[in-house]
Amino acid sequence: MNIFFNSRIYANQSLLNVLFGQKQKTTTSQSAGCSGTRDTLTISASGKKKMAKSISGRTHNTSIDSSIDLKSYIVSAKKTNKEIIDNAGTQINAKTGEYMSTGKAFREALTEKYSKLAAEAKTHSNPENYIHSKYFDKSSDYYETNLTDTERRIAYNYEMQMCRTGKINGVNYQDSLFRGIEVDGNSVDTDKIQFERSLVNAQISNIIKQAGVDESAITLDCTFTVDPYSYEITVECVDEETKMRMQNALNVGDNGKNLYKHIYYCSTQDGCESTQITKESKMKYEAYHQVYSYTGYELDKLEEKNGTYYTESGDNILDLVNHAVEDTGKVPKEYKQQMKNWIHDLVSTMSVKGWNNVSDMTLSILYGKSGLKDMNQLITYQYEAGSMNRQWYSCLLYTSDAADEL
Numbered sequence: 001m002n003i004f005f006n007s008r009i010y011a012n013q014s015l016l017n018v019l020f021g022q023k024q025k026t027t028t029s030q031s032a033g034c035s036g037t038r039d040t041l042t043i044s045a046s047g048k049k050k051m052a053k054s055i056s057g058r059t060h061n062t063s064i065d066s067s068i069d070l071k072s073y074i075v076s077a078k079k080t081n082k083e084i085i086d087n088a089g090t091q092i093n094a095k096t097g098e099y100m101s102t103g104k105a106f107r108e109a110l111t112e113k114y115s116k117l118a119a120e121a122k123t124h125s126n127p128e129n130y131i132h133s134k135y136f137d138k139s140s141d142y143y144e145t146n147l148t149d150t151e152r153r154i155a156y157n158y159e160m161q162m163c164r165t166g167k168i169n170g171v172n173y174q175d176s177l178f179r180g181i182e183v184d185g186n187s188v189d190t191d192k193i194q195f196e197r198s199l200v201n202a203q204i205s206n207i208i209k210q211a212g213v214d215e216s217a218i219t220l221d222c223t224f225t226v227d228p229y230s231y232e233i234t235v236e237c238v239d240e241e242t243k244m245r246m247q248n249a250l251n252v253g254d255n256g257k258n259l260y261k262h263i264y265y266c267s268t269q270d271g272c273e274s275t276q277i278t279k280e281s282k283m284k285y286e287a288y289h290q291v292y293s294y295t296g297y298e299l300d301k302l303e304e305k306n307g308t309y310y311t312e313s314g315d316n317i318l319d320l321v322n323h324a325v326e327d328t329g330k331v332p333k334e335y336k337q338q339m340k341n342w343i344h345d346l347v348s349t350m351s352v353k354g355w356n357n358v359s360d361m362t363l364s365i366l367y368g369k370s371g372l373k374d375m376n377q378l379i380t381y382q383y384e385a386g387s388m389n390r391q392w393y394s395c396l397l398y399t400s401d402a403a404d405e406l
Contacts, residue, residue: 013221059146061155065177070106077105088202090210092255096203099195102183104310107171110158117155117161129157151176160280193266197381200262201371204250211249213242221368222246223375226263228285228361229298231256250273263363266374274377280353283360287346291317294324299347300355307348316342336380 011199019117077100085096085174124130135141135156147155154175154204161168173183208215233250235243251255267274281400288299292308302309302317309317321343325331331339373379 004107013052046387058144059141060142061117061144062146062176064116065179068109068113068177070109070177070181073105073109076100077102085195085199085202086108088199088206090203090206092200092203092207092250092258092262094196094200094258096199099192101192104155106173106178107168110168110171110175110177111162111302113175113177114158114162114168117159118388121159126158130165131156134159147176150174179223189269193269194380196262200259204367204372206245206248207249207252209243213245213249215369217242218368221366221373222362222368224250224259224372225362225364226256226260228260228281229288229300231260232301233259234326236338259365260363263365263374267363267377269379272374272377272379273324274374276363276376277361278359278365281359284350284358285361287343287350289345290346291321294328294343295320299350302353304351309347309351321347 005222079095082101084099089096102277105134118127121127130142134142135152137143144152144155151174154172157252158168158172158175165183174179192244205215218238220237222238225234225236227234231254233256235250236245239247250259264277266272267277291297291299295321296310297317298318302311309316311320322340325336325340325343364375366375
């Protein structure tokens with residue numbers, strides 16, 4: 001999947017740099033006729049210099065580093081994610097399987113490294129003294145000579161954690177294991193979106209096929225529109241019979257709700273600037289669903305007056321919300337008043353503005369041969385159908401010399 005930018009964003013290259021950093025390489029989609037970015041993991045010149053630098057003395061840590069095959073961890077993670085997509089099933093849910101991220105893969109690699117180092121430390125009579133001298137006592141026979149000050153502090157903390165608890169906390173890409181590797185946080189985020197988009201595409205395709213719809217007959221992009229209150233999916237741009245088959249198949253269980261969440265998530269990433277979502281329409285959506293979740297009443301069906309809404313029996317909906325929040329075990333006691341105040345503000349603002357005077361946060365997305373394609377926003381997350389390189393991990397896209405050095 002590539003990330004495509006609408007043409008008017010190209011006029012400002014500095015905006016792209018702000019959104020995605022300076023380290024990304026630009027690729028061109030031949031089929032789409034527009035440019036995109038593909039996240040890459042690179043070996044910097046300074047990193048290569050560090051890797052090649054020869055320093056006399058004990059170099060046990062970096063010897064362990066060289067024994068660990070980072071690429072194998074990424075390959076394994078990719079395989080895990082591919083298996084999730086291959087077994088996507090027939091229910092829409094971007095969270096069906098646990099995404100194996102770059103961070104998780106590299107944490108496993110760090111765990112391997114520090115398990116080896118901690119095991120060695122435990123062969124000494126005082127493991128913690130040994131670890132301290134190894135990193136900070138230059139007179140010690142065990143002192144590691146070829147670590148930077150930053151790498152030394154990181155290694156000390158990790159090895160102590162592993163020795164004491166049998167695990168490490170988090171992933172620090174400044175560890176010597178990752179010398180020369182540059183990981184862009186934006187790349188990590190888009191990798192996850194790419195995975196979830198591929199998963200939802202597979203789920204929708206399975207649903208449509210199961211309904212007896214020949215996807216090859218869909219020559220134009222369909223539009224899936226999801227109602228913000230009922231989460232009902234409607235389909236446009238196909239013949240009536242196909243439309244009904246697709247709608248009946250898609251509107252099962254939580255499919256509509258989960259598709260809505262996926263569209264919303266992909267529409268609210270930094271730089272997307274979706275015209276489908278406004279501050280007021282989001283407020284209207286929140287007011288409806290908060291009231292419904294606590295009381296079972298649909299706000300748009302109630303009488304609107306005096307800065308609130310009333311049921312047919314004359315009950316103020318805010319009173320019912322208060323009782324429901326007090327009775328629920330889902331909200332901690334110390335946050336109950338805060339929750340009530342928030343819902344009061346939503347409801348009161350909607351009543352003053354008038355329900356029909358605020359646009360609904362109805363969300364739409366295109367669907368065609370390439371799967372889902374976002375609409376009405378600057379950045380669209382689109383899987384390139386003709387691509388033979390379905391990468392979930394850009395960090396496998398090493399340059400040839402970098403791959404050799406790793």
